[in-house]
Amino acid sequence: VTKSLRAPYDGIVMAAPVTIPYVRYSIESAQWWIGRALSALVAQAGIKASDIDGLCVSSFTMGTDSGIGLTQHFGLCVRWLDTIPLGGASAIAAVRKAARAVQAHDADIVACVAGDTNHVESFRLTLENFSRFNQDAVYPYGAGGANASFALIARNYMRTFAVTREDVGRIAVAQRANALRNPHALMKTPLTLEQYLAARRISDPIHLFDCVMPCAGAEAFLVMRDETAASLGLPAVRLLSTIERHNAFAEDPIQVRGGWAMDVGELYAMAGVKPDDLDVVQTYDDYPVITMMQFEDLGFCKKGEGAAFVRQHDLRIEGDFPHNTSGGQLSVGQAGAAGAYLGLVEGLRQVLGTAGPTQVKKASLGLASGFGMINYDRGLASGAAIFAGPSR
Amino acid sequence: MIEPIKPPQRKNPLLRTRLPASPPKPRSGTSHGFTRAAAEGRLMLQRCEACGTFTYPAREASPSCLSPGLAFVDAPSRGMLLAETTARVPSDVYFRERAPWRIGLVKMDCGPTIVAHLDADCGEGTLVRMSFQLDKSEQAVAFARPEGETPNMADDRQWWEMTADPKFRRVLVTNGRSVIGQKAVAALKVAGANTVFVGVAEPWRPFTGDVLLRVQEGVEVVTLDAADEKSAADLAVDIGGKADILVNTTEYVRPGGQLDRRSMRIARDEIDQAYLGFINLAQAFGPATRMRGADGINNSVAWVHILSVYALANWPAFGAYSPQPTPLLVQGIVDCMKARGLKTVAFIGFSDAFGDLMHDALSQSAKAADIKGSPTNDMPGRIPLSRPRCCPHSLQVPTPSCYGGTGTPGALPVIALSERGYKEPLYGQPWTDQRRPPAPCRQGRQRYHLSDRAGDRGRAASGQPSDPEGCLGVPCGLREGDRRDANGLGLVAGWCSPMRAGVPRRPVPSRARRNFVPRCARPCSRPRRSSQPGASTPSCRRTASMIVRASWSRSRTANTSCGPERGACDGEQRAGGGRRHSRGA
Numbered sequence: 001v002t003k004s005l006r007a008p009y010d011g012i013v014m015a016a017p018v019t020i021p022y023v024r025y026s027i028e029s030a031q032w033w034i035g036r037a038l039s040a041l042v043a044q045a046g047i048k049a050s051d052i053d054g055l056c057v058s059s060f061t062m063g064t065d066s067g068i069g070l071t072q073h074f075g076l077c078v079r080w081l082d083t084i085p086l087g088g089a090s091a092i093a094a095v096r097k098a099a100r101a102v103q104a105h106d107a108d109i110v111a112c113v114a115g116d117t118n119h120v121e122s123f124r125l126t127l128e129n130f131s132r133f134n135q136d137a138v139y140p141y142g143a144g145g146a147n148a149s150f151a152l153i154a155r156n157y158m159r160t161f162a163v164t165r166e167d168v169g170r171i172a173v174a175q176r177a178n179a180l181r182n183p184h185a186l187m188k189t190p191l192t193l194e195q196y197l198a199a200r201r202i203s204d205p206i207h208l209f210d211c212v213m214p215c216a217g218a219e220a221f222l223v224m225r226d227e228t229a230a231s232l233g234l235p236a237v238r239l240l241s242t243i244e245r246h247n248a249f250a251e252d253p254i255q256v257r258g259g260w261a262m263d264v265g266e267l268y269a270m271a272g273v274k275p276d277d278l279d280v281v282q283t284y285d286d287y288p289v290i291t292m293m294q295f296e297d298l299g300f301c302k303k304g305e306g307a308a309f310v311r312q313h314d315l316r317i318e319g320d321f322p323h324n325t326s327g328g329q330l331s332v333g334q335a336g337a338a339g340a341y342l343g344l345v346e347g348l349r350q351v352l353g354t355a356g357p358t359q360v361k362k363a364s365l366g367l368a369s370g371f372g373m374i375n376y377d378r379g380l381a382s383g384a385a386i387f388a389g390p391s392r
Numbered sequence: 393m394i395e396p397i398k399p400p401q402r403k404n405p406l407l408r409t410r411l412p413a414s415p416p417k418p419r420s421g422t423s424h425g426f427t428r429a430a431a432e433g434r435l436m437l438q439r440c441e442a443c444g445t446f447t448y449p450a451r452e453a454s455p456s457c458l459s460p461g462l463a464f465v466d467a468p469s470r471g472m473l474l475a476e477t478t479a480r481v482p483s484d485v486y487f488r489e490r491a492p493w494r495i496g497l498v499k500m501d502c503g504p505t506i507v508a509h510l511d512a513d514c515g516e517g518t519l520v521r522m523s524f525q526l527d528k529s530e531q532a533v534a535f536a537r538p539e540g541e542t543p544n545m546a547d548d549r550q551w552w553e554m555t556a557d558p559k560f561r562r563v564l565v566t567n568g569r570s571v572i573g574q575k576a577v578a579a580l581k582v583a584g585a586n587t588v589f590v591g592v593a594e595p596w597r598p599f600t601g602d603v604l605l606r607v608q609e610g611v612e613v614v615t616l617d618a619a620d621e622k623s624a625a626d627l628a629v630d631i632g633g634k635a636d637i638l639v640n641t642t643e644y645v646r647p648g649g650q651l652d653r654r655s656m657r658i659a660r661d662e663i664d665q666a667y668l669g670f671i672n673l674a675q676a677f678g679p680a681t682r683m684r685g686a687d688g689i690n691n692s693v694a695w696v697h698i699l700s701v702y703a704l705a706n707w708p709a710f711g712a713y714s715p716q717p718t719p720l721l722v723q724g725i726v727d728c729m730k731a732r733g734l735k736t737v738a739f740i741g742f743s744d745a746f747g748d749l750m751h752d753a754l755s756q757s758a759k760a761a762d763i764k765g766s767p768t769n770d771m772p773g774r775i776p777l778s779r780p781r782c783c784p785h786s787l788q789v790p791t792p793s794c795y796g797g798t799g800t801p802g803a804l805p806v807i808a809l810s811e812r813g814y815k816e817p818l819y820g821q822p823w824t825d826q827r828r829p830p831a832p833c834r835q836g837r838q839r840y841h842l843s844d845r846a847g848d849r850g851r852a853a854s855g856q857p858s859d860p861e862g863c864l865g866v867p868c869g870l871r872e873g874d875r876r877d878a879n880g881l882g883l884v885a886g887w888c889s890p891m892r893a894g895v896p897r898r899p900v901p902s903r904a905r906r907n908f909v910p911r912c913a914r915p916c917s918r919p920r921r922s923s924q925p926g927a928s929t930p931s932c933r934r935t936a937s938m939i940v941r942a943s944w945s946r947s948r949t950a951n952t953s954c955g956p957e958r959g960a961c962d963g964e965q966r967a968g969g970g971r972r973h974s975r976g977a
Contacts, residue, residue: 123483135418135420136420136450140415142479142495144482144487145482148495152477152507155475156497204477204480254497376507377507
């Protein structure tokens with residue numbers, strides 16, 4: 001089978017990035033949060049709900065619902081519908097699918113939305129029922145959840161590449177600094193490297209500030225063609241390129257690289273840009289070690305140089321490598337599948353120039369990545385997208 | 393370096409006893425293949441029949457060639473620990489109570505990587521030996537231990553959670569009159585049991601081996617008649633809360649086919665002891681046991697039921713005996729507990745506990761038992777048995793050394809497998825070959841492993857040759873190569889381990905009530921010759937429990953007298969071999 005060149009995303013744009021501010025615990029349902037996001041989308045885009053003719057949903061806590069249930073729930077009559085259960089890779093997958101749908105005129109305006117609630121027990125239930133392999137062969141082993149699974153990956157990675165906790169901590173500390181500017185971030189106190197190092201252990205080498213805080217919230221954006229955006233008068237972000245890969249490098253006995261490494265060349269080639277051209281980068285930061293891995297796999301440095309890269313760059317908003325400008329999941333919180341959207345939605349705001357207190361000056365070219373589904377021993381799903389704002 | 397477990401401190405009665413919790417239980421259907429493997433003490437992984445690739449976790453098709461032919465096969469157990477972590481904040485109650493909990497990712501030599509519980513001495517980058525163990529939910533879990541022996545391996549904190557080691561535990565052996573009971577006591581002491589309570593009905597009656605029981609340190613003879621509700625309840629009041637392991641050695645073996653006997657009496661006794669006695673023990677000791685499933689390092693961990701193999705296969709010479717052993721009953725109790733979310737299942741297997749006990753007795757207590765040799769596993773016509781283990785060793789490594797017998801607790805996963813198309817035999821084949829004579833014992837005598845003279849009489853009554861020298865509780869010498877079953881007592885064992893919270897089902901009698909000895913309401917007309925030393929008074933000396941039994945007998949039989957035909961206090965014959973006095977011969 002010969003590989004053919006992918007069709008470019010000409011004329012495909014994203015608009016109306018929406019964040020429903022997170023709360024630690026919510027008595028509302030996931031449907032409530034998704035409903036709030038859809039409502040905000042419609043309001044921000046100045047359209048009617050009936051103008052939405054495509055819907056793409058991701059959530060862990062919808063119970064028995066999927067996208068189809070939500071159409072009736074919210075009175076949406078759509079002609080294109082998808083439910084994406086890819087966890088942290090959901091946003092990239094959503095924009096890829098929605099882009100092709102509007103490109104082919106299967107739909108005109110696709111609402112991509114992710115939302116989750118967080119009840120007292122819902123996170124544990126998500127862990128317990130995450131996947132079959134997880135249920136069979138991971139959860140009964142200490143029930144440490146993703147923390148324990150990523151601890152194994154992190155420990156191996158840190159030992160293999162001589163990465164110290166200080167190196168990893170720089171990422172978390174920089175993100176906290178960014179989060180202090182974000183009024184919606186759940187973490188509101190400064191974090192020093194000393195505090196990071198002194199944090200209590202969760203699952204060695206994962207310590208408290210390596211972990212995201214489960215919370216409730218929702219994120220959303222619209223995907224449409226540029227002429228649709230123009231007719232609505234919506235400032236829009238052009239989609240330049242995407243990659244998506246699942247179960248990559250299955251032969252690696254333990255994960256030291258994600259699927260990005262397999263497709264990163266295509267990512268930049270399709271966008272026609274170099275890593276250095278990016279103004280703002282939003283990685284999927286379920287653990288800072290995974291972010292460091294992405295710096296390598298997304299081409300910002302070579303494999304094994306992630307620690308040096310972090311030491312050499314300032315990852316804060318005003319730094320030379322603005323990264324996870326909202327504070328990322330580490331400091332904003334992880335609202336289930338909305339965590340996948342967090343970086344992309346913030347990236348859209350950045351290149352639209354509407355990020356407010358977290359705005360990176362003159363940001364016009366952004367990258368957002370996703371990573372998800374630690375089905376057994378590794379994160380299976382990975383993806384990334386490069387997008388450009390109106391100023392570029 | 394694992395620190396040896398220290399003897400438990402005396403329990404502070406003011407502190408709350410931790411209630412038992414179970415580790416996560418749900419598994420995919422296919423994953424139960426690992427449970428079956430664990431129940432057999434084997435490490436089995438799926439291997440593709442088309443491409444030979446080993447896979448893990450359980451899959452429905454080979455990830456290398458998509459073939460659906462994934463068979464569970466024995467896999468090489470060696471691997472290397474790639475990375476380890478210590479979960480300090482588990483999200484599950486069971487592990488949270490036991491945190492920190494150490495796990496690791498092991499790259500097996502045969503291919504797959506396995507998330508496994510870790511022995512404390514497993515270090516990253518070192519070789520480990522993988523096995524499947526049954527955890528407290530009776531589900532298979534992978535456990536990695538160092539490749540070689542390390543000090544105090546059995547005392548590893550996480551390993552201890554997977555086992556039911558008799559070390560430091562207090563054990564109740566329900567019938568010390570039986571040979572098996574005495575072997576169990578010896579074996580349990582060797583295995584480090586703190587105290588072994590040995591139940592003996594009417595302990596004032598001497599029996600073979602009683603002196604040995606009474607002189608052993610840490611062995612305490614207690615009054616227990618499995619068939620007697622009050623006896624069991626009384627004992628449960630005294631030691632129910634500290635019997636960490638219960639070994640039910642109740643047996644009542646009398647020869648005689650279903651056609652040969654001329655009354656229901658022996659059959660009734662068999663039912664009283666083995667069937668109703670089982671329920672009685674469960675009711676008396678079950679509630680307290682299952683409250684203590686997480687009570688420190690000497691928590692209650694196991695019930696061992698030593699049942700005859702004739703529970704599963706009828707041998708006409710013992711035809712009436714066969715229906716009474718109770719694998720189905722074990723399952724019934726297990727299922728009751730399961731329905732309340734209370735229990736975890738272990739196993740039942742052919743012959744094994746008996747063989748284990750014998751093996752242990754022979755190998756470790758050979759001098760005391762004055763028996764040489766070792767039983768082996770070959771039982772013709774049955775499923776092959778795995779390696780012999782002594783019972784306490786089986787507790788230390790709680791993988792049943794064989795399996796079989798549907799309707800038994802350990803068979804449950806096997807049954808589930810069978811329903812999923814597992815083809816191997818679940819039952820042993822009934823031993824119906826009557827033409828083959830019992831193998832002679834060491835002295836060349838015919839082998840009847842009946843341990844009292846009543847048995848001899850029974851044999852005589854049923855037309856079988858008597859044992860001129862009388863076995864009297866001493867087993868015929870088992871020799872190397874002997875068939876375990878040849879002694880006439882192939883045995884089946886099972887245990888159900890830690891019981892969980894429950895409410896006692898019936899009120900426990902107060903001490904005053906227990907001590908109350910009612911007078912005999914109906915004086916006996918016949919003098920009684922007691923075998924109690926110095927107790928030759930010809931008057932009725934029935935105890936309260938006798939009256940309970942006698943009245944129960946009356947209610948069953950409408951026989952309103954306690955005269956010679958039914959009485960509990962008649963002559964020598966009854967005292968020696970009668971239905972009520974010779975419990976568990």
